[in-house]
Amino acid sequence: MPREQGRKVVASNRKARHDYTILDTYEAGMQLTGTEVKSLRAGRASLVDAFGHESNGEIFLHGMHIPEYTQGTWTNHEPRRTRKLLLHREEIHKMMGKLRDDGVTLVPLQVYFDNGYAKVELGVAKGKKSYDKRQDLATRDANREINRALGRRSKGMD
DSSP states (O other): OOOOOSEEEEEEOHHHHHHEEEEEEEEEEEOOOHHHHHHHHTTOOBOTTOEEEEETTEEEEESOBOOOOTTOOTTOOOTTOOEEEEOOHHHHHHHHHHHTSTTEEEEEEEEEEETTEEEEEEEEEEEOOHHHHHHHHHHHHHHHHHHHHHHHHHTTOO
8 A cells, every 4th residue: 555645734733823932843753553543544633731841861742632543452542641752863952952941842733644654743932921912913913904905906996
């Protein structure tokens, strides 16, 4: 059977971009069991409350929920188990240097399949204050209004 091509998004953490300012992103593989991969291929995963953490020079993903595979037997996996992330050593060192700053955390942004391999997109993020969120909303609304006006003008409606 040929390996699937392209990128298929399984789960995305839209709230992370609302609650955090993303400073940098990384792509990492995940160490998964067979039933976890089958459950992911069925499109079942949740990144709510998930976060990355360093331990003994390795990065682990905590709190990601992959439900049990329905056709699984006694070999089924634990839904919220800690999963090891597969990164190059220099990526880990670079990431850990950024995470040493105060208020910076590691947040998963997306889980997807890239050419058949399960990957997670991690963001080094700093938490937003409520006034930052309001400012982002105001900026987005202003840009949307500008684009509308430009569209009307290019169509000759104004």
